[in-house]
Amino acid sequence: MNAVNKNTNFVVGLNIPAEIGMEEKDICTPALIIDLDVFEKNIRRMSNFVKGKGIRHRAHAKTHKSADISLFQIEHGGACGICCQKVSEAEALVAKGLKDVLISNQVVDLYKIDRLVALAQRARIIICIDDFKNIENLSSAAEKQKVVIECLVEIDCGAGRCGVEPGEPVLELAKKITVAKNLSFSGIQAYQGPAQHIRDFYERKAKIDNVIEEVTDTIELLQNEGLECKIVGGAGTGTYSFEGSSNVYNEIQCGSYVFMDADYQKILDEKGSFISEFENSLFIYTSIMSHTKPDVAICDAGLKAQSLDSGLPVVFGRDDVTYLTCSDEHGVISDPNNSLKLNDKIKLIPGHCDPTCNSHDWYVGVRNGRVECLWPVTARGMGF
């Protein structure tokens, strides 16, 4: 497999950081760069995992918001389709050829419902449900536009966000979906977000074991009423091996595994070592743009080039310099040996990949020191 794309007419400037064929060192900073070899290796590993388990992988596009990467995950990574979080993301990705989309979220606004339903003319659209009135509104819009929308009832697995309690509340919603015109009950969405980032393996596993038990009971309850779950979906990069090996979930929804980030690399495996099946393929490439003090260098990647919600970025591949703090446009790098020079470039592992990607317009794919592709962040800013 090979990640080359065909767009070659870019002029660096404004929001375009590179040209195809350019040497890596000439990329305009700050920019998001992808190490394509590692990126492809991560995708192969996930592909092999799901093949071995006989389950599906519905790759989560909320991480990268890129049509190119979504299509790559389907064509070369065995993904059955994608997840995304918003109608506007789905609009952008369907427009670029994605055909099987789960919006792993609620869509309750009437105008957004109309747009969602319109998308079902062009792609398989699946949506999450946690409210009765929402079922009526979706059904009425789908009937008007003569399409069928597939619905998953979302269980709140402990994140305290969307979703209903497992068991009876799921059954009640599922029944209502089943009788609603132009909707079909397709199963359950059961994603435990916060568990993804629990450091300790056994603590993480215990959270998911508990969820699996609740999901199992709920499926049984539904089956007793004649309601089959075509999709039992959930899981992320931190817990996918638990849900994926459960014989209960049949669709896992990992996103961050393609890139990884500083926060995800703090979680531990069974032996207490940092997890290693996926490696960092995504970096914020940044230049030293001021160095007036011997032990401190200033780089050009600040708050607008990343999200700090999960902590500071980590300098990749060198332990002599450290990213200390940042302001809107600047990062402060501790350089105790005065080893950085003006215009030197370094790679930062972002603290949290998803919102960091949403700050940028382009991914610059690099292999063997050269720019091989430029992929737009297709659904950047599309939060509606």
Add this chain to the structure above:
Amino acid sequence: MNAVNKNTNFVVGLNIPAEIGMEEKDICTPALIIDLDVFEKNIRRMSNFVKGKGIRHRAHAKTHKSADISLFQIEHGGACGICCQKVSEAEALVAKGLKDVLISNQVVDLYKIDRLVALAQRARIIICIDDFKNIENLSSAAEKQKVVIECLVEIDCGAGRCGVEPGEPVLELAKKITVAKNLSFSGIQAYQGPAQHIRDFYERKAKIDNVIEEVTDTIELLQNEGLECKIVGGAGTGTYSFEGSSNVYNEIQCGSYVFMDADYQKILDEKGSFISEFENSLFIYTSIMSHTKPDVAICDAGLKAQSLDSGLPVVFGRDDVTYLTCSDEHGVISDPNNSLKLNDKIKLIPGHCDPTCNSHDWYVGVRNGRVECLWPVTARGMGF
């Protein structure tokens, strides 16, 4: 003055949150909305301040990255021109008609220098300097393109970022600029970033008094060598009254005052009250999209709709609900009285306006409950 613009052909969807003339309550969320009455009042107040002092206001566009707002600040707010932070920002803003631009930052990459110098064909371009080699590179590029670039020597006033120490180091750089071909020495940049956010009035004032003293000494040193400072620039929304009343600074560079944010509103005036000369005009408009627990509502503005670096957003205009925490796409709202309903919309005061604006593509200007204008975030993502 009136902030109406002439663009009226928008279709809501993808990244477009509103149409001109739409009722405020129909704006697609999450979206950045501007209360135009308050926005204009903030701009009038700053305009009156500088008029009264006989100084210039070079409005900082890094806050809003909007050509429409920059032009409005010049046409209706008495601004002499703008500041921005990056060459690509300047490219985007000059392309939209801005003619007098200070990049209040260093540009040291040779490719960026060429682009910076090219802009000087179309606008007055001023740049900050803290390195000798950078002077040579700028001079050589400006000579080749037959333009003159104005240079300010940047003083590190205590932010620990870019800039040199006051006094002799400034003089040495100024001398080198003076003899460099196609550069002109225009003065000093002395912005104390962290002081902007110091809560206590007297502590904040003491920091700036100290800076003013250093700047005064440095100006004297330069004058003794025959070097005049056409521009003595700096100051932000937290400290502008000190620099602006100093009789030393002649250009202040406020940005956030047009919008304000939750962090800026924590700083205190002389009497220990929250500062009140500028009011919140910018909000993240967000909808309740899930409410399965009686005391917790979930809204659709999470990490991708804002930056949390300076803390959580604050719900505007109601004390019965509180923004508790957020994840990528969701905000968790404490709703102890169960007063929020599905699809209710609330306004959030962003924790930090600058990087929050950089997450969005549009400002939706609202007056009397109707959408009056849609302004693109012209230089969004332009960090190069």
